[in-house]
Amino acid sequence: MTSVISNASTTRNFPRFPPELWLSIFSLATNVPGLLSCDGPTPSDLPRPIVKENEQRLLRESLITKRNIILVCRTWHALATELLYRSVLVTRPATLSSLLVALDRRSSGAAHPAHVGWWTRRLDVLIQDDRCEASDYSLLANVIRRFPNLSIVTLSMPMLPYNDCWLRQLPTSVVMALAESCGPSLRVFDCSESILRPCRKDLMKLIAAAPNLSVLRCPICSPSAGDKFPSTRLDVPVMTNLLSVSLMSVFLRDYLPEDRDANHFPALRQLTYDCIPPPFLDHTWKNFVKLSCANVTTVHLDFPLQGDSLQKELDLLSECCRSLNDLVVYLRSWTEIKPNLSLPPSVSYLGLYSKLLKTPAFHFKQLFTALRTMSGSKLKTVRLLHADTVEDLQENWSLLANELADITSCITFRVEENEGHPLLT
Structure with a gap:
């Protein structure tokens, strides 16, 4: 007598894999050692431009892995969204508007009652275009205001149209967004490779709002009219x-x-x-x-x-x-x-x-x-x-x-x- 074993009879109910273990696996798979540390990346002896290039490569690779994870299924998407937004890398002005829309949409979704920007610890804005429009910097300021817990900020910004090549001032709205939104959590501020940089007045306001700052890379401030009068300087x-x-x-x-x-x-x-x-x-x-x-x-x-x-x-x-x-x-x-x-x-x-x-x-x-x-x-x-x-x-x-x-x-x-x-x- 031949016994027939159906597929149903051999089906096994495997125990449910704890979400905490999935999160640990995702974290290990996407981890970039040192780049999310509250004290900033592990110091390197190489020149800063070389270090930044390597950091950007590692962040890109990690971001690709994160995106692949959240596309597997709804469960992984829900679990890995926090990891996806933990570090944000912006390399083109065109991505700012879509990023802002994504942040606002997710913040009101039932599956994500908390603003996903709450999880973001690192922001790298490394735009290589020759120029940005003024509207791009307004978008950047609005994006920054969605990140109340930023620890590490790296800015490398191109010129504004018709901006004075001598002044090269990073718009005040961007610096004030950092000071007002994430000042207490800020540990690292780096604009050492940026064409645009804060004027001294804005930088002093940012420093005053960031009492826990541990790494400051802003060797040049953009000149401003107030710098000509020492009595009015902060x-x-x-x-x-x-x-x-x-x-x-x-x-x-x-x-x-x-x-x-x-x-x-x-x-x-x-x-x-x-x-x-x-x-x-x-x-x-x-x-x-x-x-x-x-x-x-x-x-x-x-x-x-x-x-x-x-x-x-x-x-x-x-x-x-x-x-x-x-x-x-x-x-x-x-x-x-x-x-x-x-x-x-x-x-x-x-x-x-x-x-x-x-x-x-x-x-x-x-x-x-x-x-x-x-x-x-x-x-x-x-x-x-x-x-x-x-x-x-x-x-x-x-x-x-x-x-x-x-x-x-x-x-x-x-x-x-x-x-x-x-x-x-």
Whole structure:
């Protein structure tokens, strides 16, 4: 006798998978380590434009995965919507209007009683178009007002039509939307790569509204009429939680408090600054560094000048930054590293980056000569941060063998390639 087993008799009722586990799986699948941290991304020694490019790539990849997840079924859509809106990336003005419509529609839907913008922690507006219309910035301000819990904001904005190329002011409506909507939650504000930037008055209002700000990258403020009258300028708020700031020595005036002998950055631990003449070792800059950077442990120095004046910058850091441990210097090429440099005595790690992409052999020769004669009482590690350093060395190995042998025999510190592996063995 042949028994017939129907499909119905073999059907099994599997236990329902807990939604909490789905959420954990979705979170692991779309996680971008460090980019949603309240203290901002993990600090990198690479130049900021390179770091931003990598962050944008990771955010795009994560966003694609999130979109694929919510399209699987209604259940996954409902569970993963929070993850979808946790980080928002805008790269074209045309997406602003559709984003605003989506935010307003979802905020009133029965399935989503809470505004989905409530979940957003990071906003990157990285628009590469030559110009935006004034209406685009109004839309951006309205979008920002839907995000009350933003922690990280990165803006890279093109010019407004007919805007003064000298002023280059980010519309006040955008800055005020940040200050009024998410000031208390804001931890990172970055417009260091933007053509448009806040005027000083707007930036001071934003800082005052953001007492928990820990990372500030706005080295240049757009000039405004009020800057011509110091008596009407807003004073720099005391920023008790600011850990990292990016400055340009020649534009320091934007960050000077009324009391030039007061320290308004008491928690500062990381300083990034560009050396741009004229002069970058004047009394005001030196006094500011001495007052505000005494406890700084990390300095990133963008040095676009001839290497003959680099020692002056190192002397300034030696005198004013007694707690300095990590020093990173961005140079035009390895030829700007001169022999007999004296590092700040507290520095144990030195990162070096050459902006020249393809390094010829004679550049390496000058670099190795400089390393062989460099002095630093606590120096333990020198890392060459350019990703192609090893490849460039291999191509020129026959021309550099003697220099490599000389430096290996006389240096007391470790020389590393960009990933931290020994470069000289």
